[in-house]
Amino acid sequence: MQAIVQSAYGAPETVLTHRTVARPEPKPDEVLVRVHASSLNFADVAMVTGRPSLIRAAMGLRRPRYTVPGRDLAGVVEAVGADVTDLAAGDEVYAEASAGSWAQYVAVRAKLVGRKPVNLSFAEAATLPLAAGTALDCVAGVRPGQKVLVNGASGGVGSFAVQAAKALGAEVTGVCSGRNVELVTNLGADHVVDYQRSDFTSGSTRYDLIIDLVGNRSLAAYRRALAPRGTLHLSGGGGGRVIGPMARLAQALVVNPFVSQRLRPVFATPSRAKLDRLRELAEAGSLTPAIERTYPLSDAPEAVRRLIAEHARGKTVLTVAQER
Ligand SMILES: NC(=O)c1ccc[n+]([C@@H]2O[C@H](COP(=O)([O-])OP(=O)(O)OC[C@H]3O[C@@H](n4cnc5c(N)ncnc54)[C@H](OP(=O)(O)O)[C@@H]3O)[C@@H](O)[C@H]2O)c1
Structure with missing residues (x-):
């Protein structure tokens, strides 16, 4: 699959590359999601740059423990792990992963995956989970x-x-x-x-x-x-x-x-209950994402560079092209 791979902490144009990597396999409590869109958060900037340095205590001291960055995602369930009974292939979902969403596929714990608001596009839904x-x-x-x-x-x-x-x-x-x-x-x-x-x-x-x-x-x-x-x-x-x-x-x-x-x-933690509440608010018209810019996945280094160089205005989205 296509993914953004992070080799070290540093400037996005130096440490992020668009590459072909192995597709993840879902563990028993995970679902494999075909990612349609992700969004950028301040947390992603910290994970890419390794600043503030304290973040390295959790993410890896010398280099990041994860290979593919990215937390927010919206997409379609491709497969479910053996223990997952409440989601199935074909479900439209959104989630906050601990990492790995800047890719065509990501494996996420099922209890952190919610059903996508029906009135939002994948790009819009991907702005919601973390922010x-x-x-x-x-x-x-x-x-x-x-x-x-x-x-x-x-x-x-x-x-x-x-x-x-x-x-x-x-x-x-x-x-x-x-x-x-x-x-x-x-x-x-x-x-x-x-x-x-x-x-x-x-x-x-x-x-x-x-x-x-x-x-x-x-x-x-x-x-x-x-x-x-x-x-x-x-x-x-x-x-x-x-x-x-x-x-x-x-x-x-x-x-x-x-x-x-x-x-x-406030230390926000992801949960399905929170995603369900966000879905209710979005479907009631009370939460409308303000998307500033959309980039293809391959331009993630430029999207992060710009978020560092300029003040954010609403949300920046990465769209992920599907395999044919
Ligand atoms: N605790 C948690 O669980 C958690 C979770 C998510 C985020 N966060 C933190 O929350 C913060 C915001 O995250 P974010 O994703 O919303 O960041 P963001 O998208 O980069 O937004 C930051 C905003 O701050 C505004 N700003 C800059 N200087 C300002 C000033 N002097 N007065 C008022 N506004 C100013 C900018 O708007 P202008 O261009 O209009 O200045 C910009 O839109 C970050 O520090 C992030 O680490 C914490």
Whole structure:
């Protein structure tokens, strides 16, 4: 099969190549999916570059343990492992794999595979698992009428967080650069703050929930913008080349017991239940992927290079040509 193979950590144009490799065999609890599309996430950039370095503790110290990168996917079940009874060949599915989705086929644990929303194309469905799944965790507990602010509203996670918070009845403020104000407005945000013109942490509005996807403000500044019993969900972003956002997340955990506000890191984990909830929201018209660009699989190195060089705007998709 055709796949993107990663030889080492580094610049995408250096370490990623488009090659022919052996098709994976599904283990008893896995399904083999014929991939139609994948999407790029900040996590993929970290896996390709090996930055922040802390990621290597999980992914392989000197070189990546996996051969083929890529997490998100949408496609059609080709075969199922001996223990899989609830999925069958021909099912249209989507999933977040631990790696391997930048390929024509990937084997994924069946319990992490969900049925694709019927109203979305494969390319659209492939944008959901990691980014919209994280957004879902970030809006957990939101009640109608609450004021929610999304810092990084125009990115992969942020574009879904705005929509997910709106679906829960919140009054949503999105923070983005001037070029993305129209995009974030179209996603449904009630208010948009252009961070190049004003700083939401020095305004008079107090938010019930701040979802931080950028990590560019101090904890004290976020707390200033929070209601006295408000919640800060920190999902990542910021930090140095070695430990990334971990110092900020640890600081939030240390300060949390001593303040009236709740300061919580969000570590999203994939599950079929989450994919089922995302499917419901997508089919109800509450989650619409904002796709910025689509590349063929062979152009994955350029797609990753561009994501590093420029700010993301919604989601970048890789489409996978099928074998004839
Ligand atoms: N904890 C988890 O489980 C989890 C899961 C997924 C992602 N994450 C983390 O969440 C973060 C966002 O991920 P993503 O995939 O959404 O990234 P992304 O697609 O690259 O989006 C980042 C967005 O941040 C915006 N941005 C940059 N500087 C900003 C600023 N000063 N103020 C406000 N917005 C700014 C950019 O928009 P503009 O061009 O408009 O500036 C861009 O759209 C990453 O750090 C990622 O590691 C965590």
